């Protein structure tokens with residue numbers, strides 16, 4: 668039995684660790700063009716000085732319980748995926764697509780390297796202005812703003828929400844209290860141009876090209892191709908949900924348990940979460956908001972980072 672996971676990010680690795688807990692003898696192949704897994708949710712921690720940027724990158728070669736194929740998937744053909752390294756196919760009994768979202772825009776704070784460069788620019792600026800003018804912006808800008816203000820109280824830090832999806836407005840309004848207390852200004856107007864200030868245009872996240880032609884079942888996350896599933900940011904966007912990590916983790920754990928059960932008993936049964944059972948999008952969004960906003964953001968993320976290393980990466984390394 669072989670399971671192919673496309674994308675070793677938050678959704679892909681959480682799926683792998685949960686699935687191997689219940690089905691330890693299955694061969695799990697992770698296809699990802701990068702040599703490292705990047706724990707992007709932790710990037711604000713590096714801005715806050717709680718971890719180093721390099722702490723957020725983990726070589727796939729250390730994850731001995733999975734087989735890493737270093738390649739980018741270009742298309743899905745039934746139970747096989749085609750990669751960009753010549754006419755190469757990787758096939759499995761199940762295929763779980765978790766390629767994240769496609770990022771549109773220039774401020775590369777969604778990668779460890781890109782965010783390290785942004786941090787250097789922040790250090791040399793007296794003010795940092797985040798400008799949000801996207802329907803579905805790449806998450807994390809609010810946490811980064813908060814982290815910068817916490818570490819460099821002398822800098823002016825502001826978020827300018829010119830345009831945003833209503834679901835994000837909801838997150839922002841709950842986070843506003845933390846922001847205002849810490850001195851981050853939130854406005855609905857674009858900032859005026861002033862010399863010596865850094866403007867960060869928050870990029871948008873869109874559906875990944877390999878997921879473009881796929882339909883996703885909102886309960887099982889199966890696509891129109893049998894035994895091919897789509898989870899993570901692109902899946903959430905297709906289901907009309909905000910592309911954020913908590914949603915990706917929820918999908919990964921739901922699918923991992925159901926597939927592991929199918930492998931061992933022949934029955935696929937999804938866990939009965941409120942949203943899945945009732946199809947109640949509003950309740951699900953409330954739950955997501957709660958997960959996103961409880962606790963002081965950066966301290967809360969440090970706990971998640973420690974948990975990720977101890978409960979996801981260490982078991983996948985065979986420790």
Ligand SMILES: Cc1cc2nc3c(=O)[nH]c(=O)nc-3n(C[C@H](O)[C@H](O)[C@H](O)COP(=O)(O)OP(=O)(O)OC[C@H]3O[C@@H](n4cnc5c(N)ncnc54)[C@H](O)[C@@H]3O)c2cc1C
Pocket residue numbers: 673674675676677678679698699700701704705707708709710711738739740741765766767768776777778805806807808810811877898899900901910911912913914915959968
């Ligand atoms: C700075 C920052 C802070 C954030 N903070 C939070 C937070 O506090 N809470 C929260 O809920 N969310 C947060 N998010 C959002 C969260 O990180 C994403 O929602 C989450 O990473 C999505 O997981 P994913 O697996 O779908 O995508 P990713 O984690 O982006 O992983 C996608 C993986 O797929 C690989 N890939 C891409 N294309 C291909 C291909 N063609 N073939 C094979 N592999 C491919 C990539 O290399 C990558 O490893 C934050 C995001 C950022 C950038």
